[in-house]
Amino acid sequence: MRSDNYARHFTKNAKTTAPIALFTYNRLRHTRRTIESLQHNTLAGESELVIFSDGPKSETYEGKVGSVREYLRTITGFKKVTVIEHDRNQGLAGSIITGVTKIVNCFGKIIVLEDDMVTSPFFLRYMNDALEFYQEEERVISIHGYLYPLEASLPETFFLRGADCWGWATWKRGWDLFEPDGSKLLWELKTRHLESSFDMNGAYPYTSMLRKQTKGLVDSWAIRWHVSAFLAEKLTLYPGRSLIANIGLDASGAHCSPTDQFDVVLSDRLVKIGPIPLEEHADTKKALEHYFRVTRSSAFKSLIRRIQQKCLAP
Numbered sequence: 467m468r469s470d471n472y473a474r475h476f477t478k479n480a481k482t483t484a485p486i487a488l489f490t491y492n493r494l495r496h497t498r499r500t501i502e503s504l505q506h507n508t509l510a511g512e513s514e515l516v517i518f519s520d521g522p523k524s525e526t527y528e529g530k531v532g533s534v535r536e537y538l539r540t541i542t543g544f545k546k547v548t549v550i551e552h553d554r555n556q557g558l559a560g561s562i563i564t565g566v567t568k569i570v571n572c573f574g575k576i577i578v579l580e581d582d583m584v585t586s587p588f589f590l591r592y593m594n595d596a597l598e599f600y601q602e603e604e605r606v607i608s609i610h611g612y613l614y615p616l617e618a619s620l621p622e623t624f625f626l627r628g629a630d631c632w633g634w635a636t637w638k639r640g641w642d643l644f645e646p647d648g649s650k651l652l653w654e655l656k657t658r659h660l661e662s663s664f665d666m667n668g669a670y671p672y673t674s675m676l677r678k679q680t681k682g683l684v685d686s687w688a689i690r691w692h693v694s695a696f697l698a699e700k701l702t703l704y705p706g707r708s709l710i711a712n713i714g715l716d717a718s719g720a721h722c723s724p725t726d727q728f729d730v731v732l733s734d735r736l737v738k739i740g741p742i743p744l745e746e747h748a749d750t751k752k753a754l755e756h757y758f759r760v761t762r763s764s765a766f767k768s769l770i771r772r773i774q775q776k777c778l779a780p
Contacts, residue, residue: 483594484635485514485573486544489561490581492522492530494537496714497581504579505543509590513577515544518565521552559687563646570638575601577635582714585611585633586732589709593635595739596623596703605744607643607700608636612710615730618753620706622738626754627746628664629695629702631688633710645694646687648680654697664696666751669758701744707733727761 486504490497504510517538522531538549556564562578569576577593579585589611600606606625611633613620629636645651652673655661661673675689695702708730715728 483509483513483545483590484575484577484597485516485569486577486579486590487565487569488515488517488579488581489520489558489565490517490534490538491520491558492527492534493581493714494530494533497534498537499713500579500581500583500585501541503584503586504590506587507585507590508587509594510543512545513590514546514548515541516548516565516569517541517550518561519549519551520557520561521555523555557685559685562687563644566641570636570641575635575637576641579633580714582712583612583633584711584713584732586709586734588733588736589633592705592709592737592739597635597637599739600703601637603744604639605699605701606703607640607695607698608634608702610634610702610704611708612712613705613708613730614728614754614757615708616750616753616757618749620750620753621742621747622706622740623742624704624706624747624750625701625742625745626704626751627696627699627701628692629700630704631691632712634702640695640700643694643698643700644691646690648676648690651690651693651697652676652680655693658697660697664693666755666758669755670762701746704750705733705737707735707737709733709737 488500488504504515507513519531519535519538522528535549535551541547550565552561558580566576566578575597577590577597593609593611596609600609608629610630612630655664655673655676662668665672672689672692675684675686676693678684679686679689709732711730711732712728
């Protein structure tokens with residue numbers, strides 16, 4: 467289906483399960499694993515799946531993109547499958563911003579995945595339960611499915627300030643707060659003297675990422691989504707057990723480097739949604755700050771070891 471003529475194919479019904487938007491490019495193996503895990507979800511058969519297939523950057527990528535598209539046309543197991551094929555390459559940021567906007571404007575809500583997100587069988591149930599439970603709660607901007615491999619004891623669900631990008635969901639009211647102008651976001655962050663807080667007290671260089679985005683050094687929609695939510699003082703709901711595993715951190719994509727520091731064990735049971743305080747969970751935030759400091763330190767030490775080994779090699 468052409469990318470400029472697809473809105474009429476959506477089934478608009480706010481009472482149904484949320485539509486799933488999957489963004490793909492040229493990684494057939496990753497895409498297949500993502501789809502197969504999603505097919506095993508309990509609500510797959512009740513959910514519409516809209517797949518956005520980005521166009522090749524050049525002739526070099528046409529074969530791989532074509533192979534992915536051939537596979538996408540064979541997918542079953544969902545209420546409805548719509549494949550949107552872009553003729554031109556929009557890039558991940560452009561594709562996600564455009565696709566999410568189109569779908570939330572039509573459905574009012576959305577579940578978003580990329581082509582390297584393997585889901586727990588309970589992912590869709592958690593997302594839909596949370597979308598319904600917090601639908602009228604303005605303080606909550608989104609729902610997230612991935613949880614970092616923290617060693618701390620965590621509650622069933624909890625909130626953190628801001629937004630996230632590995633298996634997430636939101637409503638139109640939430641996505642309406644997305645500000646695409648990174649320079650405007652950076653200016654507000656500095657004016658309100660929030661850089662340290664945004665960087666989790668120096669544990670993670672979010673502000674640096676935003677600055678690089680404004681300079682065109684990185685093409686990240688996610689950092690703009692996070693800071694948009696953070697500045698609006700909105701909360702994202704997280705599960706106490708991860709419902710997403712990122713299998714793309716193997717240097718196969720354009721936006722990742724090989725690492726295993728984000729590896730998790732998928733939850734083998736449902737994460738239950740219920741009333742919790744509408745505030746950032748302080749203990750989890752501290753645990754996350756510690757995790758970031760340790761992993762960044764380990765990554766730095768590993769880099770130094772590789773440099774030394776290279777320099778000392780005969």
